Amino acid sequence: MLKLTKKADYGLIALCHLAAREFRGAPVASASAKDIAEAYRIPLPLLSKVLQKLARAGLLISEQGANGGYRLSRSPRDITTMEVIRTIDGPIILTHCFTEHEGQVECTQSALCPVREPLRKVHEGVLRLLTGISIADLAENDPQFPSIQAMVASIQPSMPTMPRLGSETP
């Protein structure tokens, strides 16, 4: 549940790398798959596939030939993490009910499934969280990621008993 695939991870890292280059005003804003793979110890052929997918989706521009590489197609501030994850991992699914077709008999009688609608709300919340974070937000990792910090902090549990967080990630 809620596991980013390594491919999506790699994609985010690569885009982040390119964005950081752009920010630093590097002479060349592009980088080859090999460069990125070596920089982060990512298996090259795997990263290549991810970058190809991103290029096909229009997020990256590929330049072939010697000294070629990949380049962001637009400002890193206009690329959301959602977009990246979705193009690599496919559509984001919380429950199977409202993302798959409607061939199932059991799901058409909506009276059966009491959790479908509430979960849809949760789904929407996560989507909103991810669309609110751009590659640029990831790239400027200076202070404490103020914008992301603010977004996450804005989620106020409606429960009286406030559960402690962080126990998940030791």
Place this chain on the structure above:
Amino acid sequence: MLKLTKKADYGLIALCHLAAREFRGAPVASASAKDIAEAYRIPLPLLSKVLQKLARAGLLISEQGANGGYRLSRSPRDITTMEVIRTIDGPIILTHCFTEHEGQVECTQSALCPVREPLRKVHEGVLRLLTGISIADLAENDPQFPSIQAMVASIQPSMPTMPRLGSETP
């Protein structure tokens, strides 16, 4: 990514069913696995396993023998959806970096991975969202799930360009 397994789905449905029974002041607050399975068209042996897991985790109390069944161990308001999902699907993982061991060489040199910390923030946000929603919230599906609605609405994207939502779930 962010896919609830069907087991977790079934678990939420079952707990929701029990909670709703309790709310309605049913004479018997417990229900057998067979009852629930038939009510929602869930394969019985699969649901049984899920319920067993929930019982072992202390969320449910099992009563064996004829006329036995499962019963909530505490108030549905004190059971979070996070708890349920975690006991069924295991720990929630966003990236592999900070949930798995530390045997990997590439992750110990944290300077390499520029997205680890930002993603951790996202992870925390999702956790907070799920811990803020109780089984009771799911069960009282009357008006428009006001509490969940409020929580989701509180997530304010920090981006200037507000992306349209809902395109994910047609």
Place this chain on the structure above:
DNA sequence: AAATCTAGGACCGAATCGGTCGGAGAGGAC
């Protein structure tokens, strides 16, 4: 004692994920 229910392990097919290999073109460098 019989019926009914949970407990729990063994098992299986299918899908997916991480990862590899190899060949085909395109564009600079010399």
Place this chain on the structure above:
DNA sequence: GTCCTCTCCGACCGATTCGGTCCTAGATTT
């Protein structure tokens, strides 16, 4: 013009997991 580098793209594979089934054992009520 030739070579080298680099992207592109499809095929392939092993391991894991997920959804689902089957069967046996044990507890409780009637």
